[in-house]
Amino acid sequence: xxxxxxxxxxxxxxxxxxxxxxxxxxxxxxxxxxxxxxxxxxxxxxxxxxxxxxxxxxxxxxxxxxxxxxxxxxxxxxxxxxxxxxxxxxxxxxxxxxxxxxxxxxxxxxxxx
Amino acid sequence: xxxxxxxxxxxxxxxxxxxxxxxxxxxxxxxxxxxxxxxxxxxxxxxxxxxxxxxxxxxxxxxxxxxxxxxxxxxxxxxxxxxxxxxxxxxxxxxxxxxxxxxxxxxxxx
Numbered sequence: 001x002x003x004x005x006x007x008x009x010x011x012x013x014x015x016x017x018x019x020x021x022x023x024x025x026x027x028x029x030x031x032x033x034x035x036x037x038x039x040x041x042x043x044x045x046x047x048x049x050x051x052x053x054x055x056x057x058x059x060x061x062x063x064x065x066x067x068x069x070x071x072x073x074x075x076x077x078x079x080x081x082x083x084x085x086x087x088x089x090x091x092x093x094x095x096x097x098x099x100x101x102x103x104x105x106x107x108x109x110x111x112x113x
Numbered sequence: 114x115x116x117x118x119x120x121x122x123x124x125x126x127x128x129x130x131x132x133x134x135x136x137x138x139x140x141x142x143x144x145x146x147x148x149x150x151x152x153x154x155x156x157x158x159x160x161x162x163x164x165x166x167x168x169x170x171x172x173x174x175x176x177x178x179x180x181x182x183x184x185x186x187x188x189x190x191x192x193x194x195x196x197x198x199x200x201x202x203x204x205x206x207x208x209x210x211x212x213x214x215x216x217x218x219x220x221x222x223x
Binding site: 048 | 145147211
């Protein structure tokens with residue numbers, strides 16, 4: 001039981017490049033989330049998916065797209081990376097009836113030069 | 114505009130004593146409040162939560178208090194242990210959206 005896994009762990013991009021951050025969970029959770037963590041800003045919600053086939057914007061969605069590929073997987077795409085997207089990205093999941101308890105992945109540290 | 118605020122970036126406490134971490138919020142529509150703990154290079158882990166209709170929730174050494182009139186919540190850890198040294202995030206839920214504070218780094222001194 002791996003919980004929530006994220007790939008890659010680290011990534012360096014140049015401005016304008018694109019990439020997809022992958023997230024998968026094996027806990028049969030309905031809800032999945034993408035956050036970014038920046039110094040002095042805490043965690044901010046980018047996008048979430050309440051169930052397979054649905055996605056919604058969070059607090060800071062600009063510059064990102066998401067895909068809920070199936071119940072297990074929720075990917076985050078940067079189409080044209082900018083230095084302001086340098087951050088640590090966390091994926092999380094939760095049961096429908098216990099949405100307060102989110103299970104987080106280990107994070108992806110992204111640097112955009 | 115930060116809706117959930119943790120005004121103390123750091124806190125040091127002696128082992129065995131009480132740790133009190135504080136959090137303030139601005140949105141009266143939040144229906145759940147949560148605390149997460151984070152070690153370096155790991156994702157946050159859930160600690161404890163409280164519904165907005167309650168004023169206290171206890172789980173072992175951890176107790177969360179909610180004061181809705183003051184829009185304030187606190188996490189008490191008693192007794193504090195060196196393994197509690199981590200960053201603690203307060204968070205609040207409104208519908209499907211979660212808002213996190215900036216975190217308080219707790220150091221428990223042996």
